[in-house]
Every structure is written in structure tokens, then in C-alpha cells.
Amino acid sequence: MNAIEIRNLTKTFGEKRAVDGLNMTVPQGAIYGFIGENGSGKSTTEKCLCGLLPPSGGEIRLFGKDYREEEVRAHIGVLIESPGCFPNYSVWNNMKLQAANLGLGHADEEIRRVLHLVRMDGAAGNKFKNCSLGMKQRIGIAFALLGSPRLLVLDEPINGLDADGMRIMREVLTELSGKGCTVLISSHILGELEKIATHYGIIRGGKMLKEMTAEQLNADCPTYVALKTDEIEKTRDILQRTYGRADIDEQTGEIRVYGAYAEEVAKYLFGNFGIAVSEIRTAKISLEEYYINLMQEGRK
Amino acid sequence: MENANTLLFEKPSFFQRLKGMLGVDFYRLFHTPLFYIFLGIAAVIPALVSMGGGEEGSLYTTAWQIIAAESPLYVIRDMGDYANMNMVFIFGGIMVSIFIGHDYTSGYVKQLFTTHAKKEDYMLSKTLVSAFSMVCMCVTYFLGGTVSGLFSGLSLSVNAGSLICAIFGKMLMSLGWASLYTFINILFRRKFGISIALCFVLGTGIPVIGAAALVGNSAALNIFLYGSSVQACLSSGVLSVLVCLACSCAWAAFYNAFGAFLLYHRDVY
Numbered sequence: 256m257n258a259i260e261i262r263n264l265t266k267t268f269g270e271k272r273a274v275d276g277l278n279m280t281v282p283q284g285a286i287y288g289f290i291g292e293n294g295s296g297k298s299t300t301e302k303c304l305c306g307l308l309p310p311s312g313g314e315i316r317l318f319g320k321d322y323r324e325e326e327v328r329a330h331i332g333v334l335i336e337s338p339g340c341f342p343n344y345s346v347w348n349n350m351k352l353q354a355a356n357l358g359l360g361h362a363d364e365e366i367r368r369v370l371h372l373v374r375m376d377g378a379a380g381n382k383f384k385n386c387s388l389g390m391k392q393r394i395g396i397a398f399a400l401l402g403s404p405r406l407l408v409l410d411e412p413i414n415g416l417d418a419d420g421m422r423i424m425r426e427v428l429t430e431l432s433g434k435g436c437t438v439l440i441s442s443h444i445l446g447e448l449e450k451i452a453t454h455y456g457i458i459r460g461g462k463m464l465k466e467m468t469a470e471q472l473n474a475d476c477p478t479y480v481a482l483k484t485d486e487i488e489k490t491r492d493i494l495q496r497t498y499g500r501a502d503i504d505e506q507t508g509e510i511r512v513y514g515a516y517a518e519e520v521a522k523y524l525f526g527n528f529g530i531a532v533s534e535i536r537t538a539k540i541s542l543e544e545y546y547i548n549l550m551q552e553g554r555k
Numbered sequence: 556m557e558n559a560n561t562l563l564f565e566k567p568s569f570f571q572r573l574k575g576m577l578g579v580d581f582y583r584l585f586h587t588p589l590f591y592i593f594l595g596i597a598a599v600i601p602a603l604v605s606m607g608g609g610e611e612g613s614l615y616t617t618a619w620q621i622i623a624a625e626s627p628l629y630v631i632r633d634m635g636d637y638a639n640m641n642m643v644f645i646f647g648g649i650m651v652s653i654f655i656g657h658d659y660t661s662g663y664v665k666q667l668f669t670t671h672a673k674k675e676d677y678m679l680s681k682t683l684v685s686a687f688s689m690v691c692m693c694v695t696y697f698l699g700g701t702v703s704g705l706f707s708g709l710s711l712s713v714n715a716g717s718l719i720c721a722i723f724g725k726m727l728m729s730l731g732w733a734s735l736y737t738f739i740n741i742l743f744r745r746k747f748g749i750s751i752a753l754c755f756v757l758g759t760g761i762p763v764i765g766a767a768a769l770v771g772n773s774a775a776l777n778i779f780l781y782g783s784s785v786q787a788c789l790s791s792g793v794l795s796v797l798v799c800l801a802c803s804c805a806w807a808a809f810y811n812a813f814g815a816f817l818l819y820h821r822d823v824y
Contacts, residue, residue, distance in 0.1 A: 325673060
């Protein structure tokens with residue numbers, strides 16, 4: 256049984272189809288990176304999933320049950336955009352109210368636990384309106400963690416977090432995933448997502464473009480040799496003929512050669528053509544590059 | 556990883572859900588200055604109205620007309636007929652609009668509906684808390700009205716039973732009014748300025764007063780909230796209280812059901 260199963264989900268706003276027949280499968284315990292351009296339908300999908308928007312069509316099942324059933328809803332932690340807190344109340348009081356809505360016993364203990372998890376113990380007495388953006392995001396995560404949910408839905412949770420905040424977030428989510436909690440996380444900071452995600456879903460124009468595991472992504476992201484020379488065009492042509500695929504990275508001015516070893520390439524160029532390589536390194540296509548390439552291919 | 560098939564979810568009961576939500580709403584009510592400001596307004600207004608006659612003398616012949624009209628009058632002849640405890644339903648509408656409006660502007664409602672909270676629970680909880688706040692306003696209005704009546708030198712003679720029935724009837728009507736205001740607020744969500752304006756228009760009873768101008772002083776108007784509120788007057792008996800109770804409960808059930816339907820079928824915020 257999967258934590259989330261979405262079949263043919265559609266959501267329209269007037270004439271606009273924000274989500275268009277989307278299918279999604281998130282296994283239990285996964286950290287599912289939900290990626291897409293602005294306006295691709297990520298947040299709309301998440302809002303439908305969380306009961307904030309009624310879908311126009313399709314089916315959403317959480318842990319095998321209809322997403323509207325309250326016994327399932329009681330086990331979902333959500334952070335969509337920003338936490339829904341009363342600005343004039345303290346962080347502690349806001350959390351007490353949420354704990355009451357969740358019907359949590361030992362609320363004080365639970366609030367202390369989640370605030371400690373996100374290292375916000377010291378901010379409990381602060382008025383919510385006086386918290387910084389990063390603090391509000393951490394508090395939002397603490398909100399979502401109240402009551403140890405089985406499913407976490409986090410929409411752009413790392414926006415506004417500092418380096419330490421991002422590290423804490425990674426640690427918390429990895430630990431929760433290890434305990435069987437499923438995490439659906441959308442973010443544009445793909446470098447951070449790549450460090451923790453076990454599964455990915457790439458959405459475009461309201462449709463699921465691709466779903467894959469981290470292992471499949473790894474296999475789809477080949478290693479390459481990046482090098483710099485004075486004769487870029489000539490070197491590229493030589494390497495293309497020899498290795499089959501060589502591109503010039505316009506931004507860095509590097510030549511990328513796929514399916515080759517750095518030392519071998521450098522020796523080959525200097526030994527056969529007298530081309531000196533000024534810089535050479537081995538690298539791997541990142542999630543960000545993979546995603547950008549996929550989007551560009553989609554546009555073509 | 557835990558086996559999915561062994562995952563057991565406990566279904567929170569209606570009372571568990573409602574208890575949590577009522578706890579939050581009452582906490583908010585007692586911790587918002589707005590509530591106390593409106594209690595104060597409700598206490599001061601009868602004093603201001605009782606002195607409002609100016610040189611022509613008081614609007615009233617007895618002190619208790621500040622609380623309720625002598626007889627069930629749907630057609631307004633002068634301010635004295637109009638200005639009584641029914642005004643609580645005007646202030647109440649404004650207070651409820653601001654109170655529920657904050658749910659939307661703060662994002663609380665978004666946070667709430669991602670939990671196991673059901674839409675009908677939300678309607679019920681808001682209605683009950685809003686009704687409670689209006690009942691409290693009825694009490695302060697009564698206290699303010701009594702004190703100003705004592706100082707105004709007006710006659711204090713009254714049928715005590717009828718007076719109690721009138722006050723009790725108006726308190727019961729708070730439930731119906733609160734459900735109407737809650738409904739209006741979930742209709743306009745974060746645009747609570749519109750909610751305030753609409754609550755004000757309906758709270759003043761203008762539609763019923765307008766209808767009364769056409770059909771006259773007819774008990775048929777009792778089926779409306781304002782009509783029933785008028786029924787709670789200084790000639791009231793137990794039957795009037797029952798009319799108020801039936802009308803208030805019927806409208807509360809209708810607005811709660813309609814409001815929950817609306818919440819289920821459109822975007823939460």
C-alpha cells in the first residue's frame with residue numbers, strides 16, 4: 256500500500272486547468288521531491304491532497320483510504336506556503352491552539368519536543384508577528400510535526416531558511432523517513448532536495464512528466480569530464496568524433512565529454528593534437544541540470 | 556519501514572473534534588480585546604439611547620422598553636420601537652465578522668482544515684461561540700439598560716414574567732443570528748469588510764421592516780430571524796419564547812448545513 260495514490264487528478268479554475276489528469280504514487284516512508292516550474296500545479300495538487308481545494312475530478316487515496324476520511328487526516332502534517340498562526344499570539348499559544356485542534360494529550364510536552372527538533376525552543380514566547388521569515392518557516396515545520404504525523408506535506412519549506420536551518424531540516428526529515436513517515440516536499444532549491452529525496456516526481460503543465468526513484472535519477476545523470484582549453488571549438492569537434500558526445504557549457508566555457516576518463520582525455524588531446532588542457536575535472540549531472548534539460552526538451 | 560497493512564488509524568469522534576475546536580474558539584474569544592470592547596458597547600448603548608430623546612423627552616414611557624418593545628411590532632413607528640436589545644444583533648454581526656475574518660487573514664482556517672477537522676464542525680463551533688458572545692452582550696445590554704432606566708426616572712412597572720421571557724427569547728435568538736453571521740463570513744472569507752456591511756444590513760432587520768411596511772404588523776414575519784426577535788417583547792409569554800427557540804434552531808440548522816456544503820464544495824481560502 257502506498258502513502259499517496261493520485262489518479263487522474265484534475266483541478267480547474269474557471270477555464271484554466273491547473274492540474275490536468277495528474278497521476279502520482281508515493282510509497283510509504285519515501286521522501287518524495289515534487290518538482291516543477293512556477294505555476295506547474297505543484298501547490299494546487301498539494302492543496303487538493305490536504306483538503307484545501309476540492310478537486311474537479313480524479314481520485315486521491317492516502318494510505319489506501321479516501322483523503323477526506325478524518326481518521327487519515329488526523330495523521331497528516333502540513334506546511335503550505337506559511338504556517339496559519341495568529342500574529343498577535345505567541346508561538347507557544349499558537350501551537351497550543353493547533354494541539355487542541357488535533358486533540359493531542361500531553362500537548363506541552365509535544366510542543367516542547369517539536370520546537371526542540373527545529374531548534375526553536377527559545378522562540379516559544381515570541382509573538383509570531385515578531386519572528387523572522389526563517390523562524391516562521393521553522394515554526395511552520397514544527398506545526399506540521401505536531402502529533403507525529405504519518406504523512407508530511409511541505410510546500411517550499413526551505414524558503415527563507417539559513418544554512419543551519421536547511422541542515423536541521425535535512426536531519427529531521429531523514430530521521431522521520433527512517434521511522435516510516437512519508438514526506439512529500441516541493442521545492443525549487445533542487446540542490447537541497449537532491450540530498451534527501453528518495454523519490455522524485457516532475458510536474459509540467461499540470462501533468463506528471465516523470466516519476467522515478469533516486470537510484471533511477473542517478474542512473475539517468477551520467478558522469479562527465481569537464482575541461483578548459485584555449486581552442487574550444489576545435490577540441491569539442493575532436494572529442495565529439497572520438498567519444499560520441501561532447502558539449503560546450505555556455506555559462507562556464509567548459510567542454511563536457513561523456514563516457515570518458517579525465518586523465519585519458521587530457522593525454523589524448525595533448526599527445527595527438529598538441530592541445531593543452533588548462534583545467535580538468537570529473538563531475539556528475541545534478542538534479543538541477545537534469546531538471547532543466549528535461550524542461551527544455553519538453554519545450555522543444 | 557512499517558508495513559502499510561498494519562497501519563491502524565483511530566477515528567476521532569465528533570465530540571473529540573468539537574471539543575478541540577470549541578476550546579480554541581473560546582480561548583480566542585476570551586483573549587481578544589474585541590470581545591470586551593463589544594461587551595462595553597452593548598452596556599453603553601442603552602444608556603445613550605435612553606438619553607436620546609433630547610428636549611422632546613425620553614423615547615420611552617417605561618424603563619424596560621430599552622430592553623424590548625411593548626408588543627411585537629414589525630412596523631417601526633419611531634426610534635423607541637426600534638432601539639432595544641435587538642441592537643445587540645447588529646453589534647454581534649460586526650464582532651463575529653471581525654472574529655471569523657481573522658481566521659482567514661491569519662491562515663488559521665487553512666491550518667485547521669488540513670487536520671481532521673470537518674467543515675460542519677467548524678460551522679457549529681463558530682456558531683456556538685458567536686452565539687455565546689451575543690448572549691454575553693445581551694447580559695451587558697440588560698445591565699446597562701437597567702442602570703440607565705433607573706437613573707432616567709422612567710416608570711419601572713413591568714410584568715416580570717414577560718420581561719424574563721423577552722430577555723430569554725432574545726438570548727435564544729442569538730443562536731440563529733450567529734449562524735447567519737457565520738454563514739455570511741464563510742461566504743466572503745477574508746473579505747470581511749463585505750461581511751461586516753452585510754451583517755449590519757441584516758442585523759438592523761431592514762428587510763423585515765421593509766416587508767412589514769407592505770404586509771403590516773403580521774405574525775407571519777416571525778419565520779424570519781428579525782421577525783422572531785421582535786416576538787420577544789414585554790407582552791411575551793412562554794409561547795413567544797418557543798417561537799424564538801424554534802425559529803433560531805431552524806435557521807441555525809439551515810445556515811450550518813448550507814455553510815458546510817459551501818465549505819466542502821469550494822476553495823477553503
